[in-house]
Amino acid sequence: MDPTILAAATINGLLLGGMYTLVASGLTLIYGVLHIINFAHGSMLMLAMFGVFYLLTKFGVDPYLAMVVMVPVMYVFGYALYKGVIGKLSNGKDENILLITLGLSILIENVALMLFKGDSRTISVSYSDRMIELGPTLVPLPKLISFAVALALCAALGLFMQRTDLGRAIRAVAKERVGARLVGIDVDRIFAISYGIGLATLGAAACLLMPIFYVSPTIGHVFVLVAFTVVVLGGMGSFLGAVVGGMIVGLTESFGGLYLGESLGQIGISLIFILILLLRPSGLFGARQ
Amino acid sequence: MMLQVTGLTKIFGGLRAVDNASLGVDEGRIVALIGPNGAGKTTLFACIAGFLPLNAGRVEFLGRDITGLPVHEIARAGMVRTFQITQPFAKLTVHENIAVGAYQKFSNRAQAWAHAQAIAEQVGMAHMLAQPASELTVAGRKRLELARALATSPRLLLLDEVMAGLNPSEILEIIAIIRQIRDNGVTVLLIEHVMHAVMSLSDHIHVLSYGKIIAEGSPQQVVSNQAVVEAYLGRGSTANDAEADAAAGATHA
Amino acid sequence: MTSTLKPVPWALHLTVLAIAVVFPFVFPSSFMVNFGVMALFYAFIGQSWNISGGFAGQLSFGHVAFFGVGAYASTIMQLRFGWSPWLGLPVSALAGALVGGVIAVLSFRAGLKGSYFALITLAFAEVLRIVTNSVSFTGGGLGLLIPMKASATNFQFAERIGFYFVILMLAALSVALAEWLRRSRFGAQLAAIRENEDSAKALGINVFREKVKVMLISGAISGMGGCFFAQYFLYIDPLVVFGVDKSVEMLLVSMIGGAGTVYGPLVGALLLASISDITRVLTQVQGLSLVLYGSLLVVIIAYLPNGLIDLFKRRRKPAGGQA
Numbered sequence: 001m002d003p004t005i006l007a008a009a010t011i012n013g014l015l016l017g018g019m020y021t022l023v024a025s026g027l028t029l030i031y032g033v034l035h036i037i038n039f040a041h042g043s044m045l046m047l048a049m050f051g052v053f054y055l056l057t058k059f060g061v062d063p064y065l066a067m068v069v070m071v072p073v074m075y076v077f078g079y080a081l082y083k084g085v086i087g088k089l090s091n092g093k094d095e096n097i098l099l100i101t102l103g104l105s106i107l108i109e110n111v112a113l114m115l116f117k118g119d120s121r122t123i124s125v126s127y128s129d130r131m132i133e134l135g136p137t138l139v140p141l142p143k144l145i146s147f148a149v150a151l152a153l154c155a156a157l158g159l160f161m162q163r164t165d166l167g168r169a170i171r172a173v174a175k176e177r178v179g180a181r182l183v184g185i186d187v188d189r190i191f192a193i194s195y196g197i198g199l200a201t202l203g204a205a206a207c208l209l210m211p212i213f214y215v216s217p218t219i220g221h222v223f224v225l226v227a228f229t230v231v232v233l234g235g236m237g238s239f240l241g242a243v244v245g246g247m248i249v250g251l252t253e254s255f256g257g258l259y260l261g262e263s264l265g266q267i268g269i270s271l272i273f274i275l276i277l278l279l280r281p282s283g284l285f286g287a288r289q
Numbered sequence: 290m291m292l293q294v295t296g297l298t299k300i301f302g303g304l305r306a307v308d309n310a311s312l313g314v315d316e317g318r319i320v321a322l323i324g325p326n327g328a329g330k331t332t333l334f335a336c337i338a339g340f341l342p343l344n345a346g347r348v349e350f351l352g353r354d355i356t357g358l359p360v361h362e363i364a365r366a367g368m369v370r371t372f373q374i375t376q377p378f379a380k381l382t383v384h385e386n387i388a389v390g391a392y393q394k395f396s397n398r399a400q401a402w403a404h405a406q407a408i409a410e411q412v413g414m415a416h417m418l419a420q421p422a423s424e425l426t427v428a429g430r431k432r433l434e435l436a437r438a439l440a441t442s443p444r445l446l447l448l449d450e451v452m453a454g455l456n457p458s459e460i461l462e463i464i465a466i467i468r469q470i471r472d473n474g475v476t477v478l479l480i481e482h483v484m485h486a487v488m489s490l491s492d493h494i495h496v497l498s499y500g501k502i503i504a505e506g507s508p509q510q511v512v513s514n515q516a517v518v519e520a521y522l523g524r525g526s527t528a529n530d531a532e533a534d535a536a537a538g539a540t541h542a
Numbered sequence: 543m544t545s546t547l548k549p550v551p552w553a554l555h556l557t558v559l560a561i562a563v564v565f566p567f568v569f570p571s572s573f574m575v576n577f578g579v580m581a582l583f584y585a586f587i588g589q590s591w592n593i594s595g596g597f598a599g600q601l602s603f604g605h606v607a608f609f610g611v612g613a614y615a616s617t618i619m620q621l622r623f624g625w626s627p628w629l630g631l632p633v634s635a636l637a638g639a640l641v642g643g644v645i646a647v648l649s650f651r652a653g654l655k656g657s658y659f660a661l662i663t664l665a666f667a668e669v670l671r672i673v674t675n676s677v678s679f680t681g682g683g684l685g686l687l688i689p690m691k692a693s694a695t696n697f698q699f700a701e702r703i704g705f706y707f708v709i710l711m712l713a714a715l716s717v718a719l720a721e722w723l724r725r726s727r728f729g730a731q732l733a734a735i736r737e738n739e740d741s742a743k744a745l746g747i748n749v750f751r752e753k754v755k756v757m758l759i760s761g762a763i764s765g766m767g768g769c770f771f772a773q774y775f776l777y778i779d780p781l782v783v784f785g786v787d788k789s790v791e792m793l794l795v796s797m798i799g800g801a802g803t804v805y806g807p808l809v810g811a812l813l814l815a816s817i818s819d820i821t822r823v824l825t826q827v828q829g830l831s832l833v834l835y836g837s838l839l840v841v842i843i844a845y846l847p848n849g850l851i852d853l854f855k856r857r858r859k860p861a862g863g864q865a
C-alpha cells in the first residue's frame with residue numbers, strides 16, 4: 001500500500017489513540033481504586049458531550065475553554081453520584097455494582113433520548129476546518145489540539161497521583177484498602193473523590209472530542225467498549241497502560257478501517273478485547289492476578 | 290498406606306511454604322497434622338487435594354498417583370477436604386448444602402436428600418435443615434462443612450481446623466462425631482490447634498514447622514519431642530530449662 | 543441472586559398455564575394478543591438468560607449472540623436453501639447451542655468469571671453483529687426479509703393467535719426446564735457452582751463441564767427465540783438481532799422478576815411488556831420505557847436483589863418467621 005496512506009493511517013490512529021487514552025484513564029482510575037467496572041462510563045461521556053454542545057450553541061462558549069466549566073461540573077456530579085447512588089446501593093458485591101452501573105447507563109442514555117431526540121449533532125467553530133500539514137498528510141487542527149491536550153492531561157493526572165498527598169492517598173487505597181483505613185485515610189471519601197476524578201476526565205474528554213466527533217444519545221455504547229478494551233489491554237489501574245493501550249486501540253481502529261473497510265474495520269477492537277481477556281487478562285501493565 | 294505424600298514442596302515467590310514434606314496416612318486411622326501458625330498446614334492440604342500445583346513431590350492415594358489431577362477428580366476418587374474459612378453455599382438451605390455432597394453418590398433426588406438428612410442427623414444438624422446456610426453461626430458452618438464433605442461418602446476426609454471457634458461442649462461433640470466417622474470406615478486427616486482434641490483423637494501425628502515435617506509419631510511421642518516443643522515455644526526454651534536445671538543442680542549440689 | 547432449590551407446586555404451574563391458555567380468548571383484540579405474544583416471548587428468552595445467569599450464576603451481557611445466530615440460521619436456511627421454516631426451530635437451537643458452547647469453552651478455559659465473563663460475552667456479540675453487518679451472505683446492513691405467506695405449515699399465521707400458542711408452548715417448555723433444574727442433580731450442582739466454585743469442586747463437581755453444559759442449553763433456547771422472532775416480524779437485521787438492547791432486555795426481565803426462580807422471567811416480562819405498551823400508548827416520547835427499566839434495575843439490585851418474586855414470597859411467610 002502507498003506509504004502516504006499508511007502514514008496517514010498511523011497518524012490518524014495515534015491522534016485517535018490520544019482521545020481514547022483520556023477516556024480510558026478515568027475508567028482505569030475508577031477500577032483501580034474502587035474495583036468497580038463503571039459500565040456507565042460511556043453514557044457519562046455522552047452527557048458531558050451534550051453539555052459541551054449546549055455550552056457552545058446556547059452560550060457561545062468555545063469547547064476548549066468550556067473545560068473550565070465541564071471538568072469541575074463532572075467532578076461534582078461524579079462525587080455526588082458515588083455518595084448518593086453507587087456507594088450506597090451496591091451492597092458491596094462486584095456483580096451488583098456492574099449491574100447498577102448498567103442500570104444507570106440505560107437510564108442516562110434514555111433520558112438523553114427523551115430530551116435530545118435521537119439525531120446526531122456536531123459543532124463547528126472558526127478553526128474547525130483549518131488543516132495542519134503533518135508529514136505526508138493534512139490533519140484537522142482540532143484533532144491535533146485535542147491530542148496534545150489529552151496527553152498533557154494524562155501527564156498531569158499521572159503527576160498528581162505521584163506527587164501530591166491526595167494522589168498518594170488514592171494510590172494507597174487502590175493498593176490496600178484495609179491498610180489505608182488503618183492509617184487513618186477516609187476510604188469512603190477517597191472512593192467518592194476517585195469516582196469524581198474519573199468523571200472529571202470525561203468532562204475534559206468531552207471538550208476535546210466535540211470538535212472532531214459527533215454526539216447522539218447512543219454513542220455511549222461505542223465508547224464503552226473502546227474504553228474497556230483500552231483499560232483491559234493496558235491493565236486495569238495502570239496509567240501507562242491506558243496510554244499504550246489507547247495508542248494501540250487507536251491504531252487498530254485506523255488500520256482496521258483502512259484494510260477491512262468501514263463496517264468490518266470495527267471488529268479489530270472487539271477482537272483485541274476478546275484476545276486479551278482470553279490470553280492475558282491482567283493486560284500489558286496490570287498486576288498479575 | 291491410603292495416602293502417601295512424598296517430598297512435597299510448594300514455593301510462593303521466594304517463600305518455601307512447604308519444604309520437602311512427606312507423610313503417610315493408614316486406612317482407618319485418624320491422623321493429625323499440627324504445627325505453629327504459619328507452618329504451612331493449609332497449604333499442604335491445598336496441594337494434596339489438588340487446589341494448588343506442586344513445585345516438587347508426589348501424592349499417591351489408594352495406590353494411584355493423583356499428583357496434578359484436577360480437584361473434582363481427586364474428590365471423586367474419595368478424598369474430600371473442608372476449608373479453614375468456611376465456604377457454605379450461602380443461599381441454599383442446610384439440607385440443600387448437604388444434598389450437593391450427597392449427589393456425588395446418588396443421582397436420584399429422593400435418595401440424595403434422604404442421605405443428606407441422615408448425615409445431618411449424624412452430625413447433629415437435623416433440627417436446622419430448612420435454615421439458609423447464611424444464617425448459621427460459625428460453629429454451624431463448620432459442622433455444615435463437615436456434613437457436606439461427609440455426604441459424598443469419601444474414603445479420606447481432610448478436615449481443616451474444624452474445631453476453630455467452637456466452645457468446649459461443641460468441641461466434645463465434634464470429637465465424638467469424628468470418632469464415629471472413623472468407626473464407620475472413613476479415614477481422617479485433620480489439621481487442628483485444639484491440643485486436647487488432637488491428643489485424644491489421633492492415632493498418629495505429623496508436625497509441620499516452617500514448611501518442614503519435623504516430627505511424627507504417636508501423641509505421646511510427639512508431645513515429648515524436643516524439636517516439637519521448641520517449634521511451639523521457641524528455640525532456647527528447652528535450653529533455658531537445661532541451664533536452669535544445671536544452675537539449680539549446682540546450687541543444690 | 544436467587545432463592546432455594548425448592549420445587550414449585552404443580553397447582554401453581556397448572557394455574558399459570560390455564561390463565562395463559564385462556565388469555566387470548568378473554569382478550570381477543572389484536573393489541574392484547576400482541577401484548578401476550580411479546581410478554582411470553584420475553585419470558586422465553588429471559589428464561590434462557592435466567593438458566594445460565596440466575597441458576598448457574600454466570601452473568602452474561604452478550605446473550606443476544608445466541609439469539610441472533612438462531613434468527614439468522616433459521617432465516618438463511620429458509621431463504622437460501624428452501625427449508626421448511628418449522629425446521630428453523632431445531633436449526634436455531636443447534637446454532638445457538640454451538641455458539642454458546644464455543645464461547646463457554648473459550649471463556650471458562652481461560653478462567654473468566656463474574657464481570658470479566660459478562661464483558662467478554664458482550665464483545666463476542668459485537669463481533670457477530672459486525673460480521674453479519676459486513677457480509678453479503680447475511681444480507682449485510684440491509685438484513686433479511688422473509689416473504690409473507692401466511693400459513694401454518696409456513697410457520698406464519700394470518701391470525702396472531704397462532705403465534706401466541708406457539709410461543710406459549712415454547713415458554714411452557716422453558717418453564718418446565720427451569721422446574722426440572724430445581725428438582726434435579728444438575729440444577730443443584732449449578733446452584734453450588736453459583737454459590738461457591740471452590741466448594742463445588744471440592745465436592746466432586748466438574749465445574750468447567752457443567753458450566754459449558756448450561757451455556758449449551760441456554761444458547762439453544764435463545765437461538766429458538768431468534769427463530770420465533772424472525773417468523774413473527776418477518777425481518778431481521780444485525781442491529782436488531784445482535785444489538786446490545788436484546789441482551790439487556792433478557793437480563794432485565796430475569797433480574798427484575800427474580801433471577802434463579804422459575805417464574806421470575808415471566809413476572810419481569812409481564813412488567814416490561816406492560817410498561818412498553820403503556821408508555822407507547824400514553825406518550826410519543828422515545829425512550830421512556832427504557833428509562834423506567836433502567837431505574838427499576840437499579841432499585842431492584844439495591845433493595846430487592848432477589849427480584850419482584852421476593853415480594854410474593856415474603857407475603858407467604860409470617861413476619862419474622864422462625865426456621
